[in-house]
Amino acid sequence: MTKQDVISNEKNVQPIKSIYDIPVKEINGTVSTLEKFKGKKILIVNTASECGYTSQYAQMEEVYQNKKDELVIVAFPSNDFGAQEPDSDEMIAQFCEKNYHVTFPLYAKIEIKRGEQASIV
Numbered sequence: 001m002t003k004q005d006v007i008s009n010e011k012n013v014q015p016i017k018s019i020y021d022i023p024v025k026e027i028n029g030t031v032s033t034l035e036k037f038k039g040k041k042i043l044i045v046n047t048a049s050e051c052g053y054t055s056q057y058a059q060m061e062e063v064y065q066n067k068k069d070e071l072v073i074v075a076f077p078s079n080d081f082g083a084q085e086p087d088s089d090e091m092i093a094q095f096c097e098k099n100y101h102v103t104f105p106l107y108a109k110i111e112i113k114r115g116e117q118a119s120i121v
Helices: 003-007 057-068 088-100
Strands: 042-046 071-077
Touching: 003 057, 057 071, 057 088
Parallel strands: 042 071
Antiparallel strands: none
């Protein structure tokens, strides 16, 4: 699903009322929303496997494990900043599990652009 799919027929699209209404694609390709996290604080992070800050996956996982009853970390990888996330969603998931034992939710790689081209699906 792309942003265009969501807005292609404006007559049938319901206005987004909250963050919980925004469609997001999970790293496995399933489209869902953040509704399942209602009642928790949500920390949304942009990640990249080849970034100088990639080791922060370990600290994020530690925070998630210690606070997961009240806080969820959701990671959205992107290749838009210095081409630091060139891999596929499958490879990103494998990298995060193998190297940092990430259990917090990972979402599909997104494009981050300005204005109307902004997208999270």
